[in-house]
Amino acid sequence: MSITAETAKAHAHDPAVLCCRAEGGITIEPANLEDPAIFDDLVDSGLLNLDGCLTIEEVLGAKLVKTCDSLCPLTADVVEGAKAPSAPAQEEAPAEEEVPAAPAAPAAPAPMTAGGMLKIHIGEGKDINLEIPVGALGGGAAAPAAPAVVAAAEAAAAPAEKAEEKVVRTLTRKHFKITEVKRGPETKIEGTTLYIREGIEAEVIDNQELVKDFHLEIITPDLYHTYSETIMDVQPIATKEGDDDIGTGVTRVLDGVVMMLTGVDEGGVQIGEFGSSEGYLDENIMWGRPGCPDKGEIFIKGNIVVQEKTNMERRGPMAAHTAFDIITQEIREAMKKLDESLVAETQELKQVRRPGKKKVVIVKEIMGQGAMHDNFILPVEPVGVLGARANVDLGNVPVCVSPLEVLDGCIHALTCIGPASKEMSRHYWREPLVLEALHDEEVDLCGVVFVGSPQINAEKFYVSKRVGHTVEMMDADGAFVTTEGFGNNHIDFASHIEQIGMRGVPVVGMSYCAVQGALVVGNKYMQYMVDNNKSESGIENEVLGCNTLCPEDAVRALAMLKTAMAGEDVKAAERKWNPNVKSTNVELIEAVYDRKIALEDNEQSLPMSQKRKEKYD
Amino acid sequence: MGNVQILLHQHVGAPCRAVVQAGDEVKKGTLIAAPTGLGANIFSSVYGKVTDITEDRIIIEPADEQPDEFVPIDVPEGASKLDMVKAAGIVGMGGAGFPTGVKLGINLAETEMGELDPEINPELPADFKLDCGYILINAAECEPGLEHNIRQIEEECDKVIRGVKYCMEMTKAEKAIFAIKKKNQKAVKILNEALKSEPAISMHLMPDIYPMGEERAVVRECLGVNLTTMQLPSAARSVVVNLETAARIAEAIDEKRPCITKNVTVRGKLNGGNEAHVFMDVPVGTSVGELIERAGGIDGVYGEIIMGGAFTGKSTELDAPITKTTGGIIVTMEFPDLHGARVGILVCACGGSEERMREIASKMNGNVVSVCRCKQAIENKPGAPLKCLRPGNCPGQTANSIQFRKDKCEYIIIGNCSDCSNTVMGSAPKMGLKVFHQTDHAMRTIGHALYRTLKVSKQVSQDIDF
Incomplete structure (x- = not known):
């Protein structure tokens, strides 16, 4: 695609290639030139050979001496009055493509993907384009x-310019250790054992009209090789002390155990869209990711069945999450009663400016x-x-x-x-x-x-x-x-x-x-x-x-x-x-x-x- | 002849309202429908009886006898020429159908030059002004295969020039320029001869490239001014008038003749060969089938019938009627069968709409998996027809080819102009894409070169050197 004067400026040092047939005698302007963003792809596929090609800044304003077809690299023999090249931007860095910025262009070749920065570009105005990028x-x-880093490091090392930090607020996490989860007549925590009330499943089902069935499983590490429906969420079990607001005051949290919500609809369709994680738990969980369970933790796993075809509606997953929270909330209530002596570890998080x-x-x-x-x-x-x-x-x-x-x-x-x-x-x-x-x-x-x-x-x-x-x-x-x-x-x-x-x-x-x-x-x-x-x-x-x-x-x-x-x-x-x-x-x-x-x-x-x-x- | 069907909507604007009733006897020139908004009068093109009025048309059963006499337009004594043009119901006959009486209601002597976009007019100074107003006569006859415009110059040059002079008078244009392709040597010579006694009227010769007849291309070629897709020719102090329209203007003023006939080229897969059959003064409302019969009839199986030109026309049926804007009827050979292959379509302003391109892909049994649009095809308003930013000058198409390849197309169908088609051919085949042009089936049928690579220059000398 032809380029604008602005693009031509940004790509001044890129090769000049005709975007379309141009007749001998014309003065070369940006509208005659192809967007350099697609060159790599063309070179890769053997459609373009840029050997000896002049740069965009060299050819602009010069005269084309003979009629050339589209994708013709402009070399010295077809251009009259080419300008001398200016110093390429930065010479220091060995040749690498230096700066980025240049929006690149449309045309996305196939699998493009990630690299680090990205090139992409949005067409003027409306059409957008494509891209490519990626970034890895x-x-x-x-x-x-x-x-940059070096500079920064030096600065840090420099004297005591450690400007004073300001602690805006703090959040204290009190950790309680759980080593065993059992069912029992009431939800409570004794020592490091968490009991979940038997029969609580019925309340989960009754809580939401769209929840049609519910089963609770306690997954200990020896049961990790258990089949599961897709994992909808993994949640910490935590509660605030007193009237503390989220993000401040004291939070109590259970270590060694997480809540895990899984589910399907009545038709057996996984509650997922682009992919779902159903299968054996140990084959489908990336242990230790910030959002995932850590290896060794116990899962309080609730499997919910929602009304048929609500798996892709907002109300289905919402009902599942809301109903499942009944169990978590009952555990939170039990946590609030725990004696301070059971605190295994206290952690203070500071919001620092x-x-x-x-x-x-x-x-x-x-x-x-x-x-x-x-x-x-x-x-x-x-x-x-x-x-x-x-x-x-x-x-x-x-x-x-x-x-x-x-x-x-x-x-x-x-x-x-x-x-x-x-x-x-x-x-x-x-x-x-x-x-x-x-x-x-x-x-x-x-x-x-x-x-x-x-x-x-x-x-x-x-x-x-x-x-x-x-x-x-x-x-x-x-x-x-x-x-x-x-x-x-x-x-x-x-x-x-x-x-x-x-x-x-x-x-x-x-x-x-x-x-x-x-x-x-x-x-x-x-x-x-x-x-x-x-x-x-x-x-x-x-x-x-x-x-x-x-x-x-x-x-x-x-x-x-x-x-x-x-x-x-x-x-x-x-x-x-x-x-x-x-x-x-x-x-x-x-x-x-x-x-x-x-x-x-x-x-x-x-x-x-x-x-x-x-x-x- | 068979029943005549006269559409109530043959022009830009709102449909007309019928002013006759079923059972009424009508003559050539009887007013049968009047505008309800922007529009133009519609007259009966035959003697006969109105048999039915439907939502979109008036159906007339023609009488056996069809004398040449017609009912003159109803204008008061001393009516202005512009009023006569309006009364005659003339619309742009190049295909657009804009009511001519409205178009010519402009005083070019007092029209200011519009603001030129410097991006597309790099060689013009910012304060560029044209010295006077211009009537530009579009005689490009750009759709390949049509010949009725050029034939009219050859046969009725005087009438056309009279019409042009009336246009100049009505709009206070000091000059007029005929835009005609240099390849039409006979017509150029005749016109050149006729213009020797007309110092205010000149001729601009154009290369045989599509789309020289696009309104803004005519302005650019004749006056050197590039208009944006939103600008009308008035921004270049000009009005573009189709050649046949000019002749109809002369008829309306000199003969008080209403606009009831159309010149049409019929050609294609017909008995007797693929040469063009030019029919002058075909009564509006005549069926496509009747015209094809007059041209010899369809020769065996065919692909489709195109009403209009191969680029911008639409598929039609045998019982469809000719309107004031119908220029061509092309019967094509059968379509190739792509057996469901993956097809990409490249939509631009010069060829068919996306809908038309999809229709062609479907008739070729292709599976459309990718749609690209030429970068220069601008949609002024959502849903409005596309307009090309620089008609006939390619903006590059390689990125589209890359997209088609990415979408794993085996074939692509393009509707581009000569220059853009040439660019597509510079990359697509090398990427393994097989290229069809939307006009291929029509071009093969009439023996015209396919639109692929461009081998002629976009510049032609203005000398009559033949």
Whole structure:
């Protein structure tokens, strides 16, 4: 496709190739030139040979000496009056493509995917385009991360310029250890044994009209090889002390046990959309992900059957979650009575502000398309139901919360789709990016913004514009935008980044992309991308939590944002997803910060399931 | 002859309202329907009796005797020429059908130059102005295979020039330019001869490239001004009038003749060969089938019948009626059978709409899996017909080819102009895509070269060097 004068300027040092037949004698202008964004693909397929090709800045305004057809590289022998090349942008860095920024273009070759940064572009005005990208990670961070980080490190080492930190509020977590879960006549905790009242199942069923059946199972580690319907949620069991609000005061939490909701509809259809995690538990759970159970934990697993065909309606999953919370709530009541002497460990989380440091904000996109995609926001109890507002009912507009509210369970996730890339309720309880940013002494985390992902494009842009203004009035120096899932939600994900980016705030985007989740849209502000993929093949492999945001991703994202905020370059993404980009970046960060970054396992560490064998690996 | 069906909607604007009733006797020139909003009078094209009036048409059973006399248009003594054009119900006969009386109701002497978009007019100074108003006569006859416009220049040059002079008078245009393709050598010579005594009227020769007849392409070729898709020719102080329309204007003013006939080219898979049959003054409302019979009848099995040209026309049926805007009837050979193969369609402003492209894909038994749109095809309003930003000048199509390949298309069907088709051919076949043009079945039938690569220059010399 022909390019505009603006694009020509951005690609001044890229090869000049005719987009269409042009007749001898014409003066070459941008409208005669093909968009360099598609060259790689053309060169790959042997359709284009750029040897000896002049650059765009050299040929503009020059005369074409003979009629040439489309995709003809403009070489010295067909051009008269070419200009001398200017110094290529930066000479320092050895040849690598330096900067990114350049929006790239449409045309998405097949599987594109992830690299680190992204190239993409939205066509003028309306049509959008495509893209490609992907990002794997930090593609970028690579070279650039280094210098920036070094600088930062030096600064830190420098004298005592440790500006005083300000503790805004604290949250105390009292941990109670549970080693055994049994059924009994009443729900109570004795020592480290949790008893769940027998017969409580009937109340779960009666609570919601759409809940047609319910079974409770206690899954101990020796029972991990048990078949299960798709996992709808994993939740911490926690309660507030007294009248404390979420995100402040004291929270009691049980260690060694989690709530797990699973389900199907009456017709036996899994409550999932793009993939579902049904199968043997030990083959379908990525242990230790922020949103997943840890190996060794006991699952209080409730399997719900909802009314036929409500699995894909908002009311079905909502009813399941609401009914299941009856059990959790009864446990919470029991926890409130526990004697302080049973506290196994006390942990204090501090919300720290660091005036003078670069102010950053985390924007987390959560699902709000309706159907099964929703979240309960700010319940009274951690990951509870009572008191919460459904994201969809709030119109998906941005909701600002404190980092401690996130870590105290302010999101009850109704995420029953795309299991590998969706964030379970427990994910927020251990949200790695919030933790990393909160603890990083080089940045000042001002808060977290949740924004829903509506179904309709007009609504997507409605909310993303609100995000732009929200971040603008924070005077943030940098922002993260994270999302879960892939596909439709990438439209607003890209728009959030654009809205923030156009205000001059560098934005690091975090999403699962890799192969299957390659971005479908993009814009010129999507220069800093981190791919959350962990799967071997870069796919949604239906293993719970596999491709969600982990500490290793948070570390890379922070390094990248610091690099961007320092004005350093981040290298453009490679054209195709290349997992090596991530490893290179990790090594760089390890070298600069002198810290070891533990990389997570992926599905290859699990026993192979029949499903995976047949469908994926 | 068979029954005549006169559509109530043959023009841009609202349908007309019938002013006769079933059983009424009508003559050639009897007013039978009047506008209800933007529109133009509709007259009976035959002597006969109204047999039925349906929601969208008036059906007339013709009398056996059809004298040449007609009922003159009903205008007061001393009516202005513009009023006569309006009364005669003339609409743009190139196919668009915009009411001519409305179009010519402009004073070009006092019309200001519109604001030019510098992006598409890089070579013009920002304050560029045209010296006067212009009537541009569209004689490009750009749809391949049609010949009735050029035939009219050859046979009725005087009448056409009279009509042009009336247009100049009505709009206060000082000059007029005929836009005609240089390949029509005989017509060019005749016109050149006739214009020797008309200093205000000149001729601009155009290359044989599609779409030289697009209204804004005519403006660009004749005046050097590129209009945006939202601008009318008045922004270049001009009005574009189709050649046949000009002749009808002369008839309305000189003879008080209502607009009741149309010149039509009929050709294709017909008994006797694929040469063009030009029928002048076909009564509006005549059926497609009757015209085809007059041209020899269909030769065996056929693919479809196109009403209009191969690029912008639509498929039609034998019993459909000719309207004031029907220019061509093309009977095509059978379609190739793609056996359900994966097909991509490339929609642009120069060819069929997406709906028409899908129809062709379906007639070829293709499975449409991908739809791309030329970057220059602009939809001014949602649902409005596409307009090309720079008619005849390609913006590049390789990215579309990449998309089609990504969507695993085996074939693509394109409707592009000469230049864009050429670009598609620069990449698609190399990517393994087999290319059809939406006009292929018509071009093969009439023996015209297929639209693929471009071998001629977009520039032709203005010398009459033949």
